[in-house]
Amino acid sequence: MSTPPADTTLNASNPLLETWDTPHGVPPFASINAAHFEPAFSLALAQHRAELAAIGENTSPADFDNTIAAFDKSGRLLKRIEMLFSNLTASETSPALQNAERNLAAPLAAHDNAIYTDARLFARIDQLYQRRASLQLDAEQLRLLERIHLDFVRAGAKLDEKAKRRYGEIMQQLATLNTRFSQNTLADEAEFQLILKSADELAGLPPFVLAACKQAALERGIQDAHLITLSRSHITPFLTFSSRRDLREQAFKAWLTRGEFHQGDPARDNKLVAVEVMKLRLEQARLHGYQNYADYALADTMAGKPQAVLDLLTDVWHRASARARIEAQDLQDTARANGDNITIQPWDWFYYAEKVRKARFDFDEASVKPYFSLDCITRAAFDCAHRLFGVNFKELPDAVAYHPDVKTYEVTNAQGALVAIFLHDNFARTTKRGGAWMNSYRIQSRTGDGGSAIVPIVVNNNNFAKGAPGEPTLLSYDDARTLFHEFGHGLHGMMSNVHYERLSGTSVLRDFVELPSQLFEHWLSEPEVLKKHARHYLTNEVIPDSLVNKMKQARTFNQGFDAATFCASALVDVKLHLLENMDNLDLTAFEREQLAAIDLPPQIYMRHRLPHFLHLFASAGYASQYYVYLWAEVLDADAYDAFKEAGNPFDQATAERLLKFIYSSGGTMMPMAAYEKFRGRQPTVEPMLRKKGLVEA
Numbered sequence: 001m002s003t004p005p006a007d008t009t010l011n012a013s014n015p016l017l018e019t020w021d022t023p024h025g026v027p028p029f030a031s032i033n034a035a036h037f038e039p040a041f042s043l044a045l046a047q048h049r050a051e052l053a054a055i056g057e058n059t060s061p062a063d064f065d066n067t068i069a070a071f072d073k074s075g076r077l078l079k080r081i082e083m084l085f086s087n088l089t090a091s092e093t094s095p096a097l098q099n100a101e102r103n104l105a106a107p108l109a110a111h112d113n114a115i116y117t118d119a120r121l122f123a124r125i126d127q128l129y130q131r132r133a134s135l136q137l138d139a140e141q142l143r144l145l146e147r148i149h150l151d152f153v154r155a156g157a158k159l160d161e162k163a164k165r166r167y168g169e170i171m172q173q174l175a176t177l178n179t180r181f182s183q184n185t186l187a188d189e190a191e192f193q194l195i196l197k198s199a200d201e202l203a204g205l206p207p208f209v210l211a212a213c214k215q216a217a218l219e220r221g222i223q224d225a226h227l228i229t230l231s232r233s234h235i236t237p238f239l240t241f242s243s244r245r246d247l248r249e250q251a252f253k254a255w256l257t258r259g260e261f262h263q264g265d266p267a268r269d270n271k272l273v274a275v276e277v278m279k280l281r282l283e284q285a286r287l288h289g290y291q292n293y294a295d296y297a298l299a300d301t302m303a304g305k306p307q308a309v310l311d312l313l314t315d316v317w318h319r320a321s322a323r324a325r326i327e328a329q330d331l332q333d334t335a336r337a338n339g340d341n342i343t344i345q346p347w348d349w350f351y352y353a354e355k356v357r358k359a360r361f362d363f364d365e366a367s368v369k370p371y372f373s374l375d376c377i378t379r380a381a382f383d384c385a386h387r388l389f390g391v392n393f394k395e396l397p398d399a400v401a402y403h404p405d406v407k408t409y410e411v412t413n414a415q416g417a418l419v420a421i422f423l424h425d426n427f428a429r430t431t432k433r434g435g436a437w438m439n440s441y442r443i444q445s446r447t448g449d450g451g452s453a454i455v456p457i458v459v460n461n462n463n464f465a466k467g468a469p470g471e472p473t474l475l476s477y478d479d480a481r482t483l484f485h486e487f488g489h490g491l492h493g494m495m496s497n498v499h500y501e502r503l504s505g506t507s508v509l510r511d512f513v514e515l516p517s518q519l520f521e522h523w524l525s526e527p528e529v530l531k532k533h534a535r536h537y538l539t540n541e542v543i544p545d546s547l548v549n550k551m552k553q554a555r556t557f558n559q560g561f562d563a564a565t566f567c568a569s570a571l572v573d574v575k576l577h578l579l580e581n582m583d584n585l586d587l588t589a590f591e592r593e594q595l596a597a598i599d600l601p602p603q604i605y606m607r608h609r610l611p612h613f614l615h616l617f618a619s620a621g622y623a624s625q626y627y628v629y630l631w632a633e634v635l636d637a638d639a640y641d642a643f644k645e646a647g648n649p650f651d652q653a654t655a656e657r658l659l660k661f662i663y664s665s666g667g668t669m670m671p672m673a674a675y676e677k678f679r680g681r682q683p684t685v686e687p688m689l690r691k692k693g694l695v696e697a
Helices: 008-013 034-056 064-073 076-091 095-116 119-130 139-154 161-191 207-219 232-241 245-256 270-287 293-298 306-337 346-361 365-371 374-389 477-494 515-525 527-533 545-553 559-577 587-597 628-646 652-663 671-679 686-691
Strands: 194-196 226-228 392-395 407-412 418-427 437-442 457-464
Touching (some): 034 064, 034 076, 034 095, 064 119, 064 139, 076 095, 076 437, 095 161, 119 139, 194 245, 207 226, 207 232, 207 365, 226 232, 232 245, 232 346, 232 457, 245 346, 293 306, 293 559, 306 559, 365 545, 374 392, 374 477, 374 515, 374 527, 374 652, 418 477, 437 477, 477 515, 515 527, 559 587, 559 628, 628 652, 628 671, 652 671
Parallel strands (some): 418 457
Antiparallel strands (some): 392 407, 437 457
């Protein structure tokens, strides 16, 4: 990508390169189009290269300010554009944006590689690292120096020149393949349509499911029909309530085979894309001196080594799969009692599980949904954050975001000072990738002009099935928990209170990053939160005590299935990345062999199969590290016990420690040290096992 002349014409015509004179510096979404990105990136990359060259060529002796702090502050224009671009390509993409994404993947990877293999720049950083004990740095400065040095080492700074060149080629190829994998998955999700027209095809679906499916059809221009898409908020309710077993099977198999609709097509078949990724990752790891990619990836985690991960997953797998087999037999018995002469298959699980739950606890999903409107659950999340951390959320109704459904909020502290801007993007659409995630448009730090504070801009993305016009969006309990989960990530970014950007917010080790999100889920199930916020969308009636009690009693129901489907995916992930030979790797055969090795019950399945496992192949973020959600459950269950021990889910002394050491400290401390400062000790696994019902309470 060539560098254009830095003239005023380009600056004047491209909003990405202008000062964003908008309220709180939110991106001027209405002024931006896909054509702006490639020229803006070209200029921003050149500017960042110049900034880095100035650091590397500085003739003054290296010190913390002129090297480490300068590096942390460099590339602000590039980061601003890059965060906007990555958010739009995930949340509101278009053919033009996807084309730009493909064009930019390799140049952006090349730029990152050039940074971390810059010998002059690394020499200055390495000098300071070797002398770090004598530099009289404060704790955060020392942590920043150590993390930046490790970033360089893990990105190839110590490789010889030939290896550096090859490393750069690998990273560019990986970036291109990651983009293709993500776009293929999105295309499969967008293309699938199960259109339901007759009463027979709609049999069993309750009104809230019918309303969501009708709205999905209308949004896609389909008249007089209902539509099931591959959004989890469509698939799961359909599998739960549809009495048409043949249609459940059709929908389930489409959902399970995302990423491989176009088998054998090198461009569209994600099995082939993933194999190419794995070959390159193995070569990457070998260049670093590791025998496999899992050893390399896990070296910079709390776990440290693959065996520690396998030990945790295997222990939980044995407990979970044993429980899942008992649950499967319950479903089989229920089917026979209903006169259904079938053998339970994966597409039957949710349908018969709902019947078992109804019979055992007199509790079903349909009874809860009317009390769980999106507005109510959002207010509940905001209220919990207020009671814990003293923050307030004020909607900005006139704010223009990248889609009309996105709501924008000012977030202020108890003193009324602005601490963050929060964007809430809750609905599924064909221009948005599946799943749920948190991201940032701007990251908190205190390195603005003159040392001023930089206020973060955080976004939460969900994929809920939107209610019909004039009707509320009703959430399942799992949907509500997802909202709380992502909001926990959001709080991790919004509550950040550190000096340097590299250590801000969610910039923590991968197996610590899920603690703030999974911990926040606990407040959703607190009776006092439900009694305050769970209100019937028609009558405003508070959720009855009897229903809250049934929810509590049913809390460990189906946990064997839930934990087993997770562990199956996490074990396959680690085993795949432990491979030391990728010759003739057949992804489907590998999955089949690994699932046979753990004796996967035939009624259950991997939560994420490899051809659509975005955690692993849309980037390297969770590659060999999908286990982190389970490790975070160990941490979050143990952490929430601190509030139980205090006798109050909003105990202020406990909340203050939580804010100080978990939600606001970012990566300024080693994760276990931060946890110990909050909890007073290291975590134990028993609270997580009790929460899941895998040991006696």
